[in-house]
Amino acid sequence: MKKPSERLSKNNETGDCQVRDALLIIGGKWKNMIMHALTIQPYLRFNQLKVNIPDISQKMLTQQLRELERDGLVNRKAYAEIPPRVEYSVTKLGLTLTPVYQVINQWQLLHMSEVIKSREDFDDSKS
Structure with missing residues (x-):
């Protein structure tokens, strides 16, 4: 099975499926959390991200970091030291997503209580 970042539409050049392709690049809870952690603290080592x-x-952290690096959103810098040290940071391209994450965060602040209520109502109606 192909990874999400490998499933990008071949029709993207013509404008087809652009939303789907964008969501495959930034979607999922792990990528969002990784990007959030790296925008708060610009340089993090793998274990710091894990914490x-x-x-x-x-x-999963390794896989998500590789996909973010492949898509140009995260930079991986390995230092020639003993023991080896690797740091991750958000690229200039990755920083362009900050407004997107801010809008999503604002939406959840305004509407999460409604979502929770809807979930509770739905669950109650099914039991």
Whole structure:
């Protein structure tokens, strides 16, 4: 099975499926949390990211970082030291997503209580 970033539409050049493609690049809770952590603290090592996102597995963190790096949103810098040190940071392109995340955050601040209420009502109606 292809990774989300490998499933990007071949028709993207003609404008087809652009929203889907954009959501594959930035979507999912892990990428959002990684980008959030890196915008708060500009340089983080792998284990620091793991501490900031405690529910993510090492394998998933590695996979998500690689996809973000591949898409040009995150930079990985390896230092020639012993022990090896690797730092991650948001790229200039990645920083252009800050307004998107701010709008999403504002939306959740305004509407999350409604979503929670709707979920409770739905769950109550199904039990």
